Amino acid sequence: MLAAMPPSPTADLTSLSDVTASESSLTRFLHGLPGVDQVGAEARAASLATRSIKTTAKAQALDLAITMVDLTTLEGQDTPGKVRALAAKAMRPDPADPTCPAAAAVCVYPDMVATAKEVLGDSGVHVAAVATAFPSGRAAMDIKLADTRDAVEAGADEIDMVIDRGAFLSGRYLQVFEEIVAVREACARSGAEDAHLKVIFETGELQTYDNVRRVSWLAMLAGAHFIKTSTGKVQPAATLPVTLVMLEAVRDFRAATGQMVGVKPAGGIRTSKDAIKYLVMVNEVAGGDWLDPDWFRFGASTLLNDLLMQRTKLTTGRYSGPDYFTLD
Amino acid sequence: MGIDLTYAPAPESRSIVDLKASYGLFIDGEFVDGHGSDSSAFKTINPATEEVLAEVAEADAADVDAAVKAARRAYQRVWSRMPGSERAKYLYRIARIIQERGRELAVLESLDNGKPIKESRDVDIPVVAAHFFYYAGWADKLEFSGYAGSDGSAPRPLGVAGQIIPWNFPLLMLAWKIAPALACGNTVVLKPAETTPLTALLFAEICQQADLPPGVVNIVTGAGETGQALVAHPDIDKVAFTGSTAVGKAIARSIAGTDKKATLELGGKAANIVFDDAPLDQAVEGIVNGIFFNQGHVCCAGSRLLVQESIADDLLERLKRRMSTLRLGDPLDKNTDIGAINSAEQLARIRELSEIGESEGAERWSPSCELPAQGFWFPPTLFTGVTQAHRIAREEVFGPVLSVLTFRTPSEAIEKANNTPYGLSAGVWTEKGSRILHVAGALKAGVVWANTFNKFDPTSPFGGFKESGYGREGGRQGLAAYLKTEQGGR
């Protein structure tokens, strides 16, 4: 229902490059962005969450959500066996129903990329690798870049990096910016498009919505393809209001530069009901153009089974149970 | 790229409401026929479909007299003698039953008024229950209210209150009137608006379920004449009215020279002031909420947007984009944001003022909106290029119509905001705390919302300056309207 608002670039990227020329100009720009009123933002997110999506719209939303899942395993105890099983599930989430669409990607640690790639081949399901000393981001820059290059060489289509939150919270914005730029460069692949870079903010550590707005602009100016809420290792992870602020940022960035950037909430999204709330928010805040796996993803693991159960309920009319779906 | 996520209809079921074909008056604890003939009964319709919901009796002067007599008897024999802690328990019971029957009340309110079910369910009804809970707790604490006699004893009630309420928040306005009146020990005769009597009549049923002593609450349905008969009745001690400024003035004239006290909640033309350092996205929400919530049928609506010139273009672009996502349609659809206009009369008035706005040279804009064929509808509308001299900047439209004016400095904003005979509410949007407090201090309005809008709470006093009326409803100060204070006064 959102009327198509053609982007009206009020600034293009070349003029915005002045903004990132120095620490002080970047700070002035970021601190000059409109503030976010916490109570107001949370109220808007809550109000969008009351939308009621039924019948055909619900079926459409569930299928869309499935295609947006980055099926994730990021555990110390991951083994090739685990990753193979996850990749198989990403390609065929519901073994009993071939009409069920595939997930968008699997998301694994860099040393598991090759294993995932073996299974996924050219199925269209991407391999995303976390990198840059995920989840803490606390390591020397050359180590973080080597981590990234490693994953890209192993075949990762997408890189989910973490920012240096310590640097951000102590105001070293230019450092954070330059690190993102460097990682983006490390995503280059010879003879192919760059691996897509998602930048993880760890919004639970940044705490304020003002910070989320600022870091969103910072990452987009640095060339992020996607901005992502969390690693999933820190609570709170993704929330509706945090994602709302990020969707406003990508909307405003497109209006300013003509360029689209994707959004990925990750962690804590467990039910279909939750996922649909996010889709409604994308629809009404950023617009229908973002309702596509190229521009919106869910970082999740248990969500997929709930989506499958709800999908089955819509087609069979009965509530299903976990016995009817694979565990991984 | 992307998909078009259309929301299928998500209708709330009507079956929970048990509509009768016709309703009588509620006097002395029972539903009775009015003295009027069948032809004087009026129909109440669903403004979204123009379907007749029920026939409702029209109370004539004799009916009003019977109701006042019942209220007086109940006052003298039962209610004024009852300890506050016992009165409290009746009010707690009523509050609980409202919570229990919440869905039924919300659906009925949306059917009769036209407001979206999302609002009646999530705002109106919960605040109604909260209002009864809040005032229940004052009934046995009046000696602490600040209105005690000089000997520290609990202040006394006024007696019988005649209460007249409007159609925009039917049950909520009833709660704002009845809860404090009863808590303080008064009995009441209440006239709901003629286009929205049904939730008041269901409330009467709830009083019966709560075993409220007969005569403490009386509901007399009717239109202007019924209201006049009530105001003019010699045996009421208090008039409480919410409605238009014109009628408020008529009431003030009619009680002049009598001992009747009055509180009046009248119209408004609130300024919503947005400074250049406002949290912009939330300000847009506040603007939308301020004028399109309840279809703009809100006395405290933020109907004038005063935006600092330096951010006006950016803000308007965001506002228009946001307005395009508003969903107008069936009030019982849970996804509806904007419901029906309450009556044909009101729709005509909104249209007339909008045409005047255009003819005076303001630029009109609405998002593209499919209006249903039946019922009374008006799309959310914006007028830019408005100045203080325009009629749409001065007169209350009482519809989803926003006039946009600009300003350069804080003092200019304050001056424009105050340049009106009204003074009910105002909004201030800025991240700077000192500015909020300075501007709030300078605004001649009874309610100032800073970085928010249209927030209501039973603990928070509400009421106007100047021609928006006098007296406060809600909070500790709301008690004053229903107590004998030693100095007299209003």
Add this chain to the structure above:
Amino acid sequence: MAARIDVRKTYKLYIGGAFPRSESGYSYIVNDAKGRFVANAALASRKDARDAVVAARKAFGSWSGRTAYNRAQVLYRVAEIMEDRRPQFVQALQQSEGLTAARANAALDAAIDRLVWYAGWADKLTQVVGNANPVAGPFFNLSTPEPTGVVAVLAPQESSLLGLVSVVAPAIVTGNTVVVVSSFDRPLPAVTFAEVLATSDVPGGVVNLLTGSAATIAPWLAAHMDVNAIDLVGVAGEQELATELEVAAADNLKRVRRAPGAEPDWTASPSLDTMTDFVEIKTVWHPMGV
């Protein structure tokens, strides 16, 4: 046919929303008003008191963070459930205090009404004891009451239900959490009250009940550095003990409600200080200017 043997209740402590036995394993004999055996009640130890304070502190952030309206609703519901369990309370009162059925019913009525009275204060006390202050300068200045934190309450020895409600409700309605030591000889209505709390919407840890001896437990609570206030009414008439407790409380300047000379008449209308003794007034300044 043989008479049915009843299934007797075990009387335990109420800490953090659960019903543990005393960690000491001790219990003591509780007799009815006529000296007949009723039950072995848990005899709370200092470690139970310590655990109760931890539970109360844990619950404080969330309880004080709720809206006043919500706290009022929760307390009102406790009253609803007490009303619903009338026969059980009447029996407990008759047993403990030797009251006739009529007097026990009246005492329960009074306890329920007292709770309802306090519930209604949740969203009003701020309006009565808080206010804006018209300082002589361009400043907005606001004073509001905030709950002090964890309050130790020595419940009255004689009035086992009305007295109990009259000391617990005023502390928690403003957002404090409490550790209560019940009447030593008459703990059973308190245990029943704890069961009501557990089955209503009161979060675990808001009220913690220790059955046992105030003389043994109170010194540990009075000296506890993470307790913010203490109500000594349960040692009314015990001047020496009350003084010792007040001295111990001074180590972290607890707010103290002193023990009166004798147990008060609980039927009298309470005054505001039952609540204001356990709140702190916070005053905030903010300039007003463009």
